[in-house]
Amino acid sequence: MNLTLKVWRQSGPQATGHIETYAAEDIPEEASFLEMLDIVNVGLIEIGAEPIHFDHDCREGICGACSLTIDGIPHSKETGVTTCQLHMRKFSDGDTIWIEPFRARAFPVIKDLMVDRSALDRVIAAGGFVDVRTGSAPEANAIPVGKETADAVFDAATCIGCGACVAACRNASAMLFTGAKVYHLNNLPQGQEEKDQRVLAMVRQMDAEGFGDCSNHFECEAVCPKGISVDVISKLNRDYAVAVAREGLAD
Amino acid sequence: MDSNTSASILDAAIPEGPLAEKWSRYKSHAKLINPANKRKYSIIVVGSGLAGGSAAATLSELGYQVKCFCFQDSPRRAHSIAAQGGINSAKNYQNDGDSVWRLFYDTLKGGDFRSREANTYRLAEVSLQIIDQCVAQGVPFAREYGGGLANRSFGGAQVSRTFYARGQTGQQLLLGCYQALEKEISKGGVKMYPRTEMLDLVMVNGHAKGIVVRNLITGEISSHAADAVILATGGYGNVFFLSTNAMGCNVTAALRAYKKGAFFANPCYTQIHPTCIPVSGDYQSKLTLMSESLRNDGRVWVPKSREDAAKIRRGELKATDIPEDSRDYYLERKYPSFGNLAPRDISSRSAKEACDDGRGVAKTGLGVFLDFSDAIRRLGKDKIAERYGNLFQMYEKISGENPYEVPMKIYPAVHYTMGGLWVDYNLMSNLPGLHVLGEANFSDHGANRLGASALMQGLADGYFVIPATISNYLASQKPGSVNTAMSEFRQVEQEVKERIDTLMTVQGKRSVDSFHRDLGMLMWHNCGMSRTDAGLREALQKLPGIREAFWKDVRIPGRADGMNMELEKAWRVADFLDFAEVMCHDALTREESCGAHFREEHQFTEEDDVVRNGYTNPGEAKRHDDLFCHVSAWEYKGPGVDPVLHKEPLVFDEVPPSVRSYK
């Protein structure tokens, strides 16, 4: 198939970006979206032009590196896929496709379609862990976890940290991302000790990084490649409110 | 090619004592560093996967100053994230007769008696603590209704000892490890350098004391010094271009260390995984694994007749049109007691044989069926969805076919590399100070790794082994004795800059990928699933040509002083081109078949007793224990010169090598 691409090009963090038009020709429909970009890039390299830069690694929907906004929607309008899992059979010959980076205040562009998402790492560093020293763990089956709880926390733990939720949100909020990790750890017996501290620290870090508030539009859930439910946001709000109250009492 | 068997060069430093007591004795006698002194020592950890991430976090907990590097934008994206199936541990929660001994035995036998007994035993022993650690971190392993941990069985084992987190075990283990790492980062014990690639190793007075890195965003070249260096940089499967590895996986760190004198052990041992989605076209950038756990419920088959297979390929027949008695469930037929769970090397070669026989079912002829219809009938669609839902979804996204309705098509693909830098029992290479963990070392898997044991090894190395062994080296070192102002650092920086300049000034006509593809094709055909003397010699003859073409005709647009993905790829491919050579030398000189290394000249035939008495099948890998019961460790001797082979003899005190039979 033949396509027209409208691609965001930006030579560096300080540079101003613009949309460039490319023809993507003879694209096999079995190819993935990123393989389509590979083909276009080989064409660019052969004429000495700089290839389009984008993040990617596993190319199977699990590392969370790929991060393209396709026709205005992070990871495209297909539900439950990452950019790398999108296949060209979902497009038609002659289509024009707009390709832009994930956009958010907290995700500055590095080059072309590549952005800096290290703010998400710092939210985890603030409290997204169980503080257990290596070697000090009790026997694994001494901590029973009911299957239902295990399944529910798994649904939150499946987050790949791609940041699509942030890019889709009009406020660039990271509540789905943060809520998923808080839900995962705060609902396990292992996570109880640090429950309040965790939610307070993570939410405060989220604010400090410039992520916005949640105004209940739920675009995040719609684009999440792992289908994480916005329920984790209401749980986050509840855990946060409880922790703030307890913090107040302790003062 | 000289060979050197002197044990002094390759002293594995295996502790004295009975096998089962070696590790505890070692720990009781290892040199320690007192808590107040630990913070004076700095350690570089290259890699943030399961091996590097767990090591960095744990060493920081102990009080060392750690610097951790990865080329991805976040440590959470290391390739370990992609592991699907599970992690082994000898917990015996199923009460099905498992034990540390049995896990050790299975791993040793699975590796076709080409691994070190003492290391393999330690791995099995430490496997118990790993699960405890991960559960305490909140890793959401699969559970039974009663709240206990669930298990499943995996290729090459007759007990159920694999712990799993849906089809995302690697992701959940890595996130546990990443969170521990982030915790240490926030406490200041680890300084993390993401989007930073190690381009060379720095040696000071014969000891590994630092690295030279490129900041992938700014292009800046800089040095880091430390009291010890740990490489946990993963495997080299991408030497084949197409593999199940992530796009960025590379051999650079290990190859650079090899060029600085570290021995490369068993580079020819590369694992081909039986269950991957077949190749569909030459635009393809990578292959996708379908977890081997699928073989618990899926049945592998091809049509008995070539005619039926040809009709399927042409689309004239569907899988469901082939009646039961016209199907060849070849694994169940050839290996009745293991059936579809036969080890990877065996399953992969059997698929290749069926396809070479003209009975492949994918359009290209290279594919076999993995059929769930019986399991769906037996257990119901919901149960299958619960077990494999995300894998089925992944398959459908890629292939456009629904595996609940039609059988999957699979074919073997390069997946894991058992070879790696040579290390002793301390996980230290022959270069003092240079430690190697995870897939990057030659490790505990011998000539073939069993499923669910790489995650186990990575975490064993990082959480439990290196924290106990590194003090043995550090205790002999004065902390902080090296800094980046030293001339050794200047010189390596200079070499790195010159090599980058050379790459940037070629300005030829071809993309980096085009050379990588040529290399991959050559390696897949001549040093892949089955190898011959003639094929390997041909590869060794052709490799210099590809390398010369690369250095004459590669084109890297843009500049070196900023983000440049082509430059990153070019550096890695240049290293793969050098590495391929030592890999072929190794495959050529190992004149036997063992595990994943299959030399066509060395297979059992009807002439052999073990075949005549029904113990094994004709065509199975034939080892030559009298000549090859050793680790092959290769020493670099300079460009254009053949590497030199050193042999570390393998001694089996507890389990005498036997012919592997999975019948």
Ligand SMILES: Cc1cc2nc3c(=O)[nH]c(=O)nc-3n(C[C@H](O)[C@H](O)[C@H](O)COP(=O)(O)OP(=O)(O)OC[C@H]3O[C@@H](n4cnc5c(N)ncnc54)[C@H](O)[C@@H]3O)c2cc1C
């Ligand atoms: C698709 C797939 C599925 C798998 N499933 C299983 C399974 O179910 N069970 C199992 O046991 N095993 C499985 N394996 C194997 C297992 O995942 C790997 O062997 C293991 O995760 C490797 O871990 P590691 O820490 O050694 O390396 P990796 O996770 O590959 O990490 C390497 C790290 O090194 C860094 N790095 C590399 N080079 C450089 C450099 N030059 N400079 C700076 N940083 C560098 C990378 O950034 C990364 O952080 C699977 C493998 C694949 C490909």
Ligand code: FES
């Ligand atoms: S490249 Fe890993 S999720 Fe897309």
